[in-house]
Amino acid sequence: MNNSENGKHSKEGLREMRCKFNPLSRSDGSVMFSQGATVVIAAVLGPIEVKTQNLSIEGSYMECNYRPKAGLPQVKERIREAAIKDVLELAVLSEAYPRAKMSLQLQELEDRGSIDACALNAACLAMLIGGLPLKYSFAAVHCIINEEGEFVVDPELSETKHQRASFTFAFDSVDGNLLLVQTKGAFKVAQFNDIECICRSVSAEIFSFYRTTIAKYHSRSAEQSAATKEQSSGLPMET
Amino acid sequence: MATKVTIVMPGERVTAVEDVAKGKRVILGPGLRRVDDKVVASKAGPLRHKEPNTFWVDSYQRRYVPARGDLVIGIIRARAGDLYRVDIGAADTASISYLAFEAATKKNRPDLNPGDLLYARVLNANADIEPELVCVNSNGKRGKLGMLQDGFFFKCSLNLGRLLLRENCPALTALTDELPFEIAVGVNGRIWVKAHSMRETVGLSNAIMALEQAGYTEIDQICSNLGDVLQA
Amino acid sequence: MKFMQRTKAKVAKEADDEQSRALYSNELSGMVLNGNSNYIIEPSYSICEGLIEGRLSFRGMNPELERLLELEQAEKAGNARPEQPKEVTDKEMAESYYANNAPTVSRTMSKKFSTKNEFNKRKSSEGPKWKKKAQFKKPRQDDDNVQV
DSSP: OOOBTTBOEEEOSOOOEEEEEOOSSSSSEEEEEEETTEEEEEEEEEEEOOOGGGOOSSSOEEEEEEEOSSSOOOHHHHHHHHHHHHHHHHHBOGGGSTTOEEEEEEEEEEOSSOHHHHHHHHHHHHHHHTTOOBSOOEEEEEEEEOTTSOEEESOOTGGGTTOSEEEEEEEESSSOOEEEEEEEEOOOHHHHHHHHHHHHHHHHHHHHHHHHHHHHHHTTSHHHHHHHTOOOOOSSOBO | OOOOOOEEOTTOBOHHHHHHHHHSOEEEOTTEEEETTEEEEOSOEEEEEETTTEEEEOOOOOSOOOOTTOEEEEEEEEEETTEEEEEOSSSSOEEEETTSSTTOOSSSOOOOOTTOEEEEEEEEEETTEEEEEESSOTTSOOTTOEEEOSSEEEEOOHHHHHHHHSTTOHHHHHHHHHOOEEEEEETTTEEEEEESSHHHHHHHHHHHHHHTTOOGGGHHHHHHTHHHHHHO | OHHHHHHHHHHHHHHHHHHHHHHHHHHHHHHHHHHHOSEEEOOOHHHHHTOOOSEEEETTSSHHHHHHHHHHHHHHHHHHOOOOOOSSOHHHHHHHHHHTTOTTTSSHHHHHHOOHHHHHHHHHHHHHHHHHSOOOOOOOGGGTTOOO
């Protein structure tokens, strides 16, 4: 990993990721996803019927709702919602289902830092398990520069108290292109570039997490469960 | 058959399919799409292959997407002129013409009411238009299609539906040993069962729903437990 | 002016033709492309996985349906084994055919040229022959399972 002169990372890698597929019975695909203590439930529905006013014959209409832990969504949540929707619209293969709607519901359960990145990753997992057509999967990484000028990837809430700048990047899985950049605070261009590099390399970890969890979920199925003699533990699976 | 299972992710190039396609024609099933001369996955899951040349991506998708030729169970929703609107669990309601039944004429309409169950074939499935169903085969005969009377109807995952419809599925054989019954399984994740008594029917549906939770290996055990369910 | 209108119409028509040709050539190249392509898109799981038809009845719950299923099974079995053993060999068939004095082919022409005398003679000689004609053959015991 490349160390820059004005920034050292005090911590490398992400907090532990966990997920549980299909905790909700009535959605087309749902996931409870946590990074460290930050927990989000994401559920997708789709393709489903769309209101005539949103109907498009060229592609499906994407809907995204974000609910905070308590109370009604405020401006902060609306911004988050819009950012997630933007990323999804890039990733979804919407021409596959014209005249339909794909709907994503996100429920924040616990915000202990990096909620933006966590919500995006949960959204991606929900899309994957819901079987919605995607051009690529995506992963988001949050990183801050703390008061000592160190880079902290995927920080805890306590670590963000005295941050100088905060960054959220989202990358696609195919070319590693940037899908989303959110920055806050003051920083140098060199720092930005360094952090982008770090986040990009860390995103590989998330992509491999996606792959292993999907593989585990599918290992319940016919051939593998016989081959591995793994005792399957009901439909919702803990990883 | 049980070889190494490759998991593909959306956007991933599937070179295994491309290699086969160099020699012969290849059938790309759900979850795979062609981008120029590359084959790219659009869903996450294990890549499946059936000899000689069919590839698809398995998934635990729960929403049914109509495809031509599928056999589905639909619920009549409304009557609209010459058509019935049928709910098949897809994004759009499907339509079926009242002439698409055996021996139906303009004078002699089939007697269908909202809420009735139909076992029908998807005649037309295009993303741009609403799916169309038929209840006759190409000879104008009813065959196995048509209205499902009495019995008990319930929904399940698309995967369970497909599991039951695999050739030589152990579940149905095991259930047959327990009691006589009649069943209709739609690939849209809907099942209709009928046995001699209400109690048997409910036991049967419970047994089938229990399979949802089960791995392939547990099927025999669950089916043998059906007898206990019936006595309870 | 009339000639200006004509020219305008001509130019419009040409542009129109050009457009439709472009459209058509698009379509054509697409079709040719598809024809050459080695990929066939099949969006149905049931066809890909080779799923059976999901309308089944067991142990006499729905006799009508079970008969259909049986027929289907038989057809499948028939397809798998197209060479059914012959119940009657070709030789036997020919023998019995001529022993029956196959009316359409036996001596149709010579009959026309025969005298009355010959005709009567043949008739009287055929009398006992008719009794000897091959009769309905009882099927052998092991033929029971042959499908019709």
